[in-house]
Amino acid sequence: MFLALTLLLPIPVSNRKKNKRILSEKSEQAAHFLFPLICCSQGPSGKLTARERILLLLDPDSFDEYDMFVEHRCSDFGMDSNKNKYPGDSVVTGRGRINGRLAYVFSQDFTVFGGSLSGAHAQKICKVMDQAAMVGAPVIGLNDSGGARIQEGVESLAGYADIFLRNVLCSGVVPQISLIMGPCAGGAVYSPALTDFTFMVKDTSYLFITGPDVVKSVTNEDVTQEQLGGAKTHTAVSGVAHRAFENDIDALLNLREFFNYLPLSNRDPAPVCECHDPSDRLVPELDTVVPVESTKAYDMLDIIHSIADEREFFEIMPSYARNIVVGFARMNGRTVGIVGNQPKVASGCLDINSSVKGARFVRFCDAFNIPLITFVDVPGFLPGTAQEYGGIIRHGAKLLFAFAEATVPKITIITRKGAVQIIFRGKEANAEAEYVDKFANPFPAAMRGFVDDIIQPSTTRVRICRDLDVLASKTQSSPWKKHANIPL
């Protein structure tokens, strides 16, 4: 259908020899980039090469490369000379397996024209994205590009447009993950921004619309690359990136682990891994974790770790809007998305940033059939002019919208205050386990049926696992619409 492999066999002998010669020459050229384990061309910068990255990301011997022989088509500025042509151009694309599961990958090669995006480069990326969407498997982009291929002008820019279109078409169809492993500036930043998750490598990756030089000339602002668009900025201040890792290896190994939480596409259920943690494990510490004094803070992460399989929780945006905690865990082996107010930070109130953070995460989970577990202890929305002028009404509405729109299994546990519990539970939500400490009074809500049950805290895990089993067959349909109109 879309795979066209050329075999060498049915060609006359003389041509075959010639082809073979060209193939081996080209392969050798490509191989220069293929196994440079020792001559690490990005070595001094602390960056791995495009192929080394793929080697670490994918299972051994699972990578099938596409378009290794594609070259750029530019003839201006002396680009058509042989020394300016590199097989594969400035990106390596293909498919492979991560823990046995299919993934499509592109890895930009900074050593070829600074990883700049040529028409051919864009075409290669579009090809894997098209295939990923059709097959139904995630796309992982390893971004390391100086930006547009300046010699190609509009062709390069058109390439961005093609990629953006596919990012949008793939959105909600297959998970898209961007790992920023080098510079990413200008128009290039919008591809990662359109994907589901953006991860960064500390100290070696940058994301910005314009670099410090342009900033200086336009606004006369002195700022370093790191301050403007480093990993710290984007994970803690802007919320553009979802997590940052120490170095290339750390990032790729974590990406492998993260990948195991994701379904391959919107056609697949949340994956279920082999689990050694008993689903009926009681969690006695939950009986004491919520302080007796209703004003005293506790760490919602303690609760999340204690109920999750093997205490593992892959937190998304851990440094941004910390008054809400979101991330992936497993319950009896099945991936779940967890959303929790964090009483430890700003009393766990909802503000603009936390609402947006929560809403985007909820929509991802809903799009990819990942059940949602929500831990509620919220004093309400943060009052004040800063929030009102910032549009807390509009942004807070996103969180309501996302939860109400979600049709995946939703389980809500009220750990203490559910002052605005109405936000968190759709009336149609099929099962909700609730527990409260003995000094709050859950009975009025329980008597009216707004909460389904009041449970002993230590049984939270058992109850969630049981409910998830039942809710696995949940079906819920929304009225026909082109798409909903979330208050953006």
Added chain:
Amino acid sequence: SCMSTLVISVILPLQVHVKMADEAVCVGPAPTSKSYLNMDAIMEVIKKTRAQAVHPGYGFLSENKEFARRLASEGVTFIGPDTHAIQAMGDKIESKLLAKNAKVNTIPGFDGVFELLSNCSPLLGYPVMIKASAGGGGKGMRIAWDDEETREGFRFSSQEAASSFGDDRLLIEKFIDNPRHIEIQVLADKHGNALWLNERECSIQRRNQKVVEEAPSTFLDPETRRAMGEQAVALAKAVKYSSAGTVEFLVDSSKNFYFLEMNTRLQVEHPVTECITGLDLVQEMIRVAKGYPLRHKQADIPINGWAVECRVYAEDPYKSFGLPSIGKLSQYQEPLHVPSVRVDSGIQQGSDISIYYDPMISKLITYGSNRAEALKRMEEALDNYVIRGVAHNISLLREVIVHPRFVQGDISTKFLPEVYPDGFKGHKLTDLERRELLATAASLYVAEQLRSQRFLGTARIPVAKSKRSSWELSVRLGDGIYPVAVSKDGSSFSVEVDGMKLNVTSEWNLASPLLSVTVDGTQRTIQRLSRNASGDTNIQFLGTVYKLQILTKVAAELSKYMPEKAAEDTSSILRSPMPGAVVAVSVKPGDTVSEGQEICVIEAMKMQNSMIAAKTGKVKAVHCKAGDTVGEGDLLVELE
């Protein structure tokens, strides 16, 4: 058939002792001065609950004669000795005189005040200890090994005593070098009967606090034991003691023993005595308090087997043998499945170790028909003890009980500083142990990798089954990087480390806090405390936690190119080494401090710790103020 009422500070309904008591009443907030030392509040509770008797436990008001007196005046029985015994034994000089009169060996010395000592030290024999009569806290205290030092010490001590206490009177005593701390448990009733229940050896101490105790002592022969026991009983009778009490002795290398003091309460380490004698000391105390005569005769008191107690503390043994640690016990599992183990504790999973009290987690007691058996069980019990969320001293305890000197019984109160002159650094792996650890860690890694490819249910796109059966790994342990080859061999792994092949088997339950792993026939219980995707793994092996990083060979090769992240310059910042409260801050921004100068004082668990500047420089910023509560690692002060 007693009803029990527990007085407690903040009541958490799931604390073990709250659950066990028939009733629990709050006497005040967490600080001890407002709760457990608050006599008025406790008296109030006693009245309200109409309690007939009070067991004071240990610490707090257990040796407070005023408390005993107030109880007596309310007609409430104090489960302990009479007020006069508490008073007599609470005073150092009076207790020594009483002991001397009861013909108990006391440390030779001049009891009274002396002016010139040139004639007295030869009588005692060197070394001697010169003490300020009004002294305390080590001030005015000196040890002298000859005449010259004695004269010098006399001069300095009297000056120091005069300036510190306004009283230059000095005492001189024979100094017992390298003593053992051996104590005799006594039990007396109100009818003039008294028994000695053998000894406990409590020589393993740090900062004068006991860490490991055992009964009996390896050091005492039956004659010495009887002599000590009889003197202890004589002392108890001399003060008309009733209830359980402990007479502490210092014993020198020639088995001379000297009375140190008498504790007029139940001791923390009483379980080891209970184990070898079969008596329930608390029950006996209640009987005595009720006025019953003792049920046993001296001849009935046996030494059955051997018992060892380890005090499990929430503290970091790598910092001066134990600096307190606080936090929530995220996981907690006592090794009760190991035979002949007793654990006395009041906490459970989810409990908080707070800064308000002693950081003891539990008392872990093992019992055996002989010492070797008791120690073997202790080893097993320590390996099977799951404590997560706070630092703990299991590593130190385990090292002590397997140390050849301890095993031979060659111990003294200086054991820890002598054995670990540079501080405790954890277990030192032998080559074989290191290979075992590497093989275990590598096998765990592979087991985890294999599991992460096992997805349940059918997938739309089939999961590619890996046919891989061998892994080349690179394991970093400490400063070393070791190539390790693992191949799957049925349900076990064959691991090659340092050119040696090891066979590793286990059930590989990756969720269980305890993992039983057999390496070439040697079974060990290990704990994997943490792991992450980057290959970092912390494994508790032989009691000590080892940090390892396990990578595939390819990843390890490539990691050479990863940039070295500049480590924080720790000399210009001061972080709190432990959680606690800031008592005083002696610098402000702009001040110039010199190396070693005190910057602030942190108080944690009854200890004041002086934080000093690591280098000379100007203070850039101060991030704490007196009264703040700080956590471990919190930034206190920055230098320029």
